[in-house]
Amino acid sequence: MVTTNAIHESLVKIVGKSYVSASREEKYFYARDGGLMPPHEPDFVVLPRTTEEVQEIVRLANREKIPIVPAGAGLALTGLVIPQKGGIVVDMKRMDRVLEVNEKARYVIVEGGTTQGALKSYLQKHHPHLRHSIPDAPPSATVVANAVIHGQGRLAHQHGFNSDMVSGLEVVLPTGEVCRIGSCSVSSYWFSKGPPLPDLSGLFLGWFGTTGIITKLGLKLYPCKKLRDVMVLLTDKVELVPDILLRLSHTEMVEDTVISAQPLPLRFRGTFWIMTYITGDSDEELEFKRKMVWDAVWDYFQSRDVGFISTSPEGKAPLLSMPSKDTTRFADVAKGGGFQYAGPITPIEKFPAFIRKLEEVAAKYNVFYGSTTRLIGSGHCMMFSFSFSFNRANPDEMARAKRALDECSKFALEEGAVLWKPDVDEQKMIMEKMDPNTLELMRKIKRLLDPNGIMNPGNWEMR
Amino acid sequence: MIGLKFDKTKCVDCKGVFCLTRCQYLQLDRDTARKEWQKIVDGEDSFVLEACTTCYACEEYCPFHNHPFYLIVERQEQKGILPAPRPIITMWINQCQPVGRFTVGKVDERMLSYCFLPHFNTLVKGKLFDDTAGAVVFGQEFFCNAVYLHYAHTSVITERLPQIVANIGKLGVRELICLHDECYGTFTSLAPAYGIEVPFKPVHYFEYLYNRLKGLGKTVKKLDVKAAYQRNCSSRLAPETDKLVDDIFSLIGVERVKREYDKENALCCAEIIRMGKGPALADDIQKRNIDDMVKAGAEYCVFNCPACWDALADKVARKGIKPVHIIDLCKLAIGEAQSLKLPELAVEV
Numbered sequence: 001m002v003t004t005n006a007i008h009e010s011l012v013k014i015v016g017k018s019y020v021s022a023s024r025e026e027k028y029f030y031a032r033d034g035g036l037m038p039p040h041e042p043d044f045v046v047l048p049r050t051t052e053e054v055q056e057i058v059r060l061a062n063r064e065k066i067p068i069v070p071a072g073a074g075l076a077l078t079g080l081v082i083p084q085k086g087g088i089v090v091d092m093k094r095m096d097r098v099l100e101v102n103e104k105a106r107y108v109i110v111e112g113g114t115t116q117g118a119l120k121s122y123l124q125k126h127h128p129h130l131r132h133s134i135p136d137a138p139p140s141a142t143v144v145a146n147a148v149i150h151g152q153g154r155l156a157h158q159h160g161f162n163s164d165m166v167s168g169l170e171v172v173l174p175t176g177e178v179c180r181i182g183s184c185s186v187s188s189y190w191f192s193k194g195p196p197l198p199d200l201s202g203l204f205l206g207w208f209g210t211t212g213i214i215t216k217l218g219l220k221l222y223p224c225k226k227l228r229d230v231m232v233l234l235t236d237k238v239e240l241v242p243d244i245l246l247r248l249s250h251t252e253m254v255e256d257t258v259i260s261a262q263p264l265p266l267r268f269r270g271t272f273w274i275m276t277y278i279t280g281d282s283d284e285e286l287e288f289k290r291k292m293v294w295d296a297v298w299d300y301f302q303s304r305d306v307g308f309i310s311t312s313p314e315g316k317a318p319l320l321s322m323p324s325k326d327t328t329r330f331a332d333v334a335k336g337g338g339f340q341y342a343g344p345i346t347p348i349e350k351f352p353a354f355i356r357k358l359e360e361v362a363a364k365y366n367v368f369y370g371s372t373t374r375l376i377g378s379g380h381c382m383m384f385s386f387s388f389s390f391n392r393a394n395p396d397e398m399a400r401a402k403r404a405l406d407e408c409s410k411f412a413l414e415e416g417a418v419l420w421k422p423d424v425d426e427q428k429m430i431m432e433k434m435d436p437n438t439l440e441l442m443r444k445i446k447r448l449l450d451p452n453g454i455m456n457p458g459n460w461e462m463r
Numbered sequence: 464m465i466g467l468k469f470d471k472t473k474c475v476d477c478k479g480v481f482c483l484t485r486c487q488y489l490q491l492d493r494d495t496a497r498k499e500w501q502k503i504v505d506g507e508d509s510f511v512l513e514a515c516t517t518c519y520a521c522e523e524y525c526p527f528h529n530h531p532f533y534l535i536v537e538r539q540e541q542k543g544i545l546p547a548p549r550p551i552i553t554m555w556i557n558q559c560q561p562v563g564r565f566t567v568g569k570v571d572e573r574m575l576s577y578c579f580l581p582h583f584n585t586l587v588k589g590k591l592f593d594d595t596a597g598a599v600v601f602g603q604e605f606f607c608n609a610v611y612l613h614y615a616h617t618s619v620i621t622e623r624l625p626q627i628v629a630n631i632g633k634l635g636v637r638e639l640i641c642l643h644d645e646c647y648g649t650f651t652s653l654a655p656a657y658g659i660e661v662p663f664k665p666v667h668y669f670e671y672l673y674n675r676l677k678g679l680g681k682t683v684k685k686l687d688v689k690a691a692y693q694r695n696c697s698s699r700l701a702p703e704t705d706k707l708v709d710d711i712f713s714l715i716g717v718e719r720v721k722r723e724y725d726k727e728n729a730l731c732c733a734e735i736i737r738m739g740k741g742p743a744l745a746d747d748i749q750k751r752n753i754d755d756m757v758k759a760g761a762e763y764c765v766f767n768c769p770a771c772w773d774a775l776a777d778k779v780a781r782k783g784i785k786p787v788h789i790i791d792l793c794k795l796a797i798g799e800a801q802s803l804k805l806p807e808l809a810v811e812v
């Protein structure tokens with residue numbers, strides 16, 4: 001076994017002195033994220049600039065059997081970038097370029113650490129009629145990591161998970177080879193992550209960096225219309241929410257639908273706020289879509305069960321901003337900056353049961369709660385968030401929030417949901433419930449790709 | 464004893480049944496109006512209770528100041544008729560609940576009330592407010608609560624208003640300058656109609672502005688512009704204040720354009736109507752109103768109520784008319800800048 005110093009020197013040789021650290025401050029920082037998982041320090045933090053540097057780092061780690069954890073902004077909040085077994089954290093932030101936009105085939109190629117914010121401003125500046133599906137995470141969240149965890153953004157209702165929008169990958173395998181996935185493996189175009197070939201993107205998406213490090217990613221872009229509006233529907237009958245969502249989705253006019261439920265500020269208490277986003281190139285187009293939305297729930301409006309809030313342009317601005325700052329604001333409601341959510345992906349019919357569970361659990365553990373649900377696809381499923389905010393200076397409150405989250409996740413699994421970006425405990429819960437043959441297939445894939453088990457160990461660890 | 468002081472004998476003598484025959488939305492002949500009104504007075508069912516848009520105008524049309532609108536609202540509540548969807552009403556009731564979050568500036572005998580409208584933080588600036596700036600109350604604890612008239616919830620008003628009045632009284636305020644027209648209507652019409660005593664003198668901000676402009680003498684320059692005035696629902700509770708608009712306009716050289724939908728025939732901003740009756744009627748009202756402003760040659764649309772501003776400023780601007788709050792209009796006349804403006808119209812995509 002080579003010494004720590006020798007590894008440090010090797011890393012310095014690969015990326016240069018400024019981009020390797022084993023300092024206490026850095027280790028402290030990279031040991032944790034904003035959520036509730038216990039911290040664990042890495043031995044090194046390294047920031048590569050090129051695919052070749054990533055390759056060399058991975059080869060070194062594989063040779064020396066050192067754990068290696070690819071990290072974006074660490075905003076998944078479920079500890080997915082906490083180096084559970086130490087080793088090297090590969091912070092991807094320096095690989096932050098937008099490499100190519102193909103206007104005609106509507107895709108972009110970004111590097112492994114390009115942020116959502118950078119991509120958004122690049123498109124606004126250079127290709128204002130194209131957009132991507134922006135998640136409501138802070139803008140420093142990375143495009144690749146968001147796809148890796150199957151994130152959802154502002155086009156989820158129309159186009160599904162952000163990982164569905166991936167149109168090609170370049171991956172450094174755990175053994176150091178660079179591999180292209182999708183149309184780009186045969187052609188210079190990055191228009192498809194699989195079809196008509198076998199879709200190998202599934203070997204990397206959803207794996208939390210346990211099967212390789214993505215160094216480039218193609219992402220589908222969508223038309224960006226000139227005007228955008230939000231209609232805010234309210235109901236106080238939780239049991240109506242699934243049907244309202246189906247009706248909205250039936251219009252095929254809505255690009256994003258988000259449902260908020262929280263007891264504070266007071267105006268939210270006792271009602272469910274359904275934010276319905278529409279776009280158009282003209283006032284006429286918007287007006288037509290508005291009418292479709294009204295018509296979709298007209299009988300509920302007449303029975304007085306559903307209403308629309310009139311919102312001024314000022315009032316709409318925060319709802320229209322992307323990402324929404326409201327989630328981040330909620331995240332600090334308890335002051336002290338602690339926030340985590342369990343976000344099971346679930347059929348929309350579960351909404352009422354999940355809301356009841358959220359309220360019950362929040363009362364039981366005396367924690368502040370909220371929920372933001374996002375419709376994914378044409379009502380195919382939704383991401384329901386059981387969110388809790390807490391004060392980091394209050395360990396008791398943190399422990400209560402963690403117990404509340406665990407109980408919600410367990411409940412969601414029992415109800416038929418699948419946990420989104422699960423932390424290591426939740427991954428275990430999922431694997432216990434999983435079809436054993438599926439689990440075995442995952443185990444074989446993992447062993448094949450990562451024979452030395454160096455990639456983000458602790459995650460998707462199949463016994 | 465808090466309760467609506469409604470004198471049904473006054474209605475017996477009423478020849479015109481103006482409360483219903485002049486209604487801009489019902490189109491009733493006098494006989495039908497009389498029959499339906501009698502039903503309402505007697506506490507019986509009437510289609511009027513369902514059809515009411517809650518525009519407040521009948522308060523102004525009643526020659527006996529007998530509060531027909533307040534009676535309609537009482538009856539709606541008694542019968543469980545919801546002029547707007549239930550969740551909207553719940554949201555309003557929760558949002559304005561007094562929970563101890565308010566702002567009290569420098570306490571004085573003469574204070575400004577911002578009601579619960581943040582717009583006044585932007586509007587109240589400059590020389591017009593030199594002698595009152597800082598003496599401000601704002602928040603749920605000082606919120607006039609008249610909005611629940613739109614939602615058939617007089618009970619919320621009678622429950623909360625006495626405490627609101629007491630909160631202001633406790634500060635030792637003698638004169639409360641109401642920047643939200645609806646507060647003035649509440650303290651001068653709604654509260655007395657319900658027997659709620661008001662231990663201070665409500666002053667309409669039009670009167671305050673007029674006096675300030677007078678005081679500023681030669682600094683006031685004539686603007687020499689034509690403006691449409693957007694009357695708001697709550698001005699129907701204190702219609703006598705409408706004359707002050709003309710007084711202010713004449714001081715600052717603004718011509719109030721003659722148009723169909725002004726004065727007693729004014730159309731409201733219609734956003735409350737949108738929430739209660741849906742988009743078709745609201746769109747129609749707004750279109751008629753704005754087209755009328757354009758036809759009358761208005762350069763400006765002058766707003767009194769910030770809620771009307773929220774509803775219409777953007778829409779009048781799209782028709783080439785400049786939206787301005789009356790406070791800002793006065794500022795323009797003394798060489799100060801307009802503070803309440805539309806946000807950047809380009810919506811971020």
Ligand SMILES: Cc1cc2nc3c(=O)[nH]c(=O)nc-3n(C[C@H](O)[C@H](O)[C@H](O)COP(=O)(O)OP(=O)(O)OC[C@H]3O[C@@H](n4cnc5c(N)ncnc54)[C@H](O)[C@@H]3O)c2cc1C
Nearest residue numbers: 072073074075076080135136137142145146151152209214
């Ligand atoms: C306030 C708030 C709001 C949020 N709203 C949303 C939302 O609306 N939609 C949504 O989808 N998410 C949301 N999130 C969750 C999360 O922040 C985002 O999904 C974000 O995109 C994660 O990106 P990241 O760079 O922070 O990922 P990280 O946490 O850094 O990484 C996530 C996973 O990806 C792996 N990974 C990182 N880079 C690579 C790579 N190059 N190759 C292979 N694996 C890699 C990591 O090892 C880890 O397992 C929100 C979070 C917060 C705090």
